[in-house]
Amino acid sequence: MDTQQNTALTRALAEVPGPLPTSGVIHITIPHTDRFTVVGNHLAQHPHLSCTAVGIAVRIQSLPQGTEISIKALAARCKEGEKRIAAALRELEAHGYLQRFRHRLPGQKVITRTVFCNQPAALSHPRSQAPVAAPAQAPIPARSLTHVPDPDPDPAPVPPVPPTPPEPPGTSAPETPAPLPVPPPTPPPPPFVPLVPPPTAPKPPRPPLPQPSLLTPELDRAATALLSDLRRHAPQFTLSEDDIRHLAPAVAAWLERDAHPDAIRHTLTNDPPQPLRHPVKLLRHRLTALLPPPLPGAGDLVAPARPRILVTPFQTCDDCDRAFRSPTPGHCRDCRTEHPRIAA
Structure with a gap:
């Protein structure tokens, strides 16, 4: 049995496309043909949800419509206790995946309804009209992992437009209503960027080892x-x-x-x-x-000297004995104005 298992694993690893990563997980992807649920990476790699909340969300998403998902019903299906399930449901409700509201029945009875949305970010944006279902095709074999679209599909035939009958004389054409304003298109939500890079992402180069300026x-x-x-x-x-x-x-x-x-x-x-x-x-x-910086020199530890402020000293006027500021002795401004000879 061990030899068969090792042979099967070796054969599956040989079929993995691309080179195998040198470290981390290796994914062996086998397409599902029945009993599977599509889960988005925005939920599986949500940076603010606990693993318990993500697991409970996946369990709820895999259940059919109308299944009871109360705390006691989930506790009967899962190994987690009621406290952990209640905390996980509160996390999902805080991030929009789960919504609860009161509903009044015809007999004046109020019940609590629970709604689970697999993409809560899409609820805030208007969804376009659902595409017309394509005719049934042959099932895709399990070995086919990619689908190549037709590069030049045939255009659908356009039905002919019947001619408009002529209006009888003496009649006026009805007024054409003004076109309604078209709202601007809503920008798509920003893509969800996982915090953990994929295993095939290139790794940044390692920084070089520090080297001394002179290896004596x-x-x-x-x-x-x-x-x-x-x-x-x-x-x-x-x-x-x-x-x-x-x-x-x-x-x-x-x-x-x-x-x-x-x-x-x-x-x-x-x-x-x-x-x-x-x-x-x-x-x-x-x-x-953890390389430390060089030790500062003695001059680097000295506080910088404060800038010196020059103060113009007081002088006594030689004529009127009034005090005034001037770098050199002489006469004040009034004496120089009244006696131009002194100013000269």
């Missing part, structure tokens, strides 16, 4: 010794010689910026993930992302 033999020796000594403090950080030579320039950049060796060791080995599967990748990430 002393810096290289100190960085190599620090990396080799990590296993004495944290055995899970036992590195090979190639890994130490690869990471030594980054540690030298830290030492060049006057980082203390104990501080570097604590930053690299503090609180690692459990289990630690790739210690070299963790060290590379921390050496790049």
Whole structure:
């Protein structure tokens, strides 16, 4: 049985279109032929709904019309308790997927009706007329995954317009009503962008390791010794010689910026993930992302001097002994005005 299962899985993986991702989930998509429900990504990848709310919404969407979806009815169908189901229904109601309203029956009895909408964003936009149903076609085989439309379909025949009979003499044509104003088209809602990129999305390039401005033999020796000594403090950080030579320039950049060796060791080995599967990748990430800035110089720590404000001193007029502001002694403005000879 194990051999058959592995063979079937290998054959299914070989039929997946495109190259397989190096990490993450691999989707094996087999088309459904019966008993399936279409669920939009706006619900399956909703950033503000819990997984319980998404699962309850999918369960409700898969039920036929008229099925009871009260809290007790859903608790009988699901493994979640009534409290979790009630919280999930409140989430769906807050985001528009679920709506509840009071309905009065003919016998003066009031009941609560529940409506579920698979696309609540489309309710705020007018929907166009539903297209005419196409004639039945042969079922699509399960292996066909794409549908190529006809590039040049034949236009539908236009029925002939009967001629308008002539009006008898002496009669006036009826007035043509003015055309009603056409409202402007409503812009479509913005597309839903999932927060999690697909597994086939290209990954951004990794930032390069920091490099010192000048890798001196002393810096290289100190960085190599620090990396080799990590296993004495944290055995899970036992590195090979190639890994130490690869990471030594980054540690030298830290030492060049006057980082203390104990501080570097604590930053690299503090609180690692459990289990630690790739210690070299963790060290590379921390050496790049947590690189400290250079220490400021002594002149950078001095507060800037306040700008000096020049004050014009007071002078005493040589003629009237009045005080006035002037950089040099002499006569005031009134004396210079009354005696032009003095001003000259």
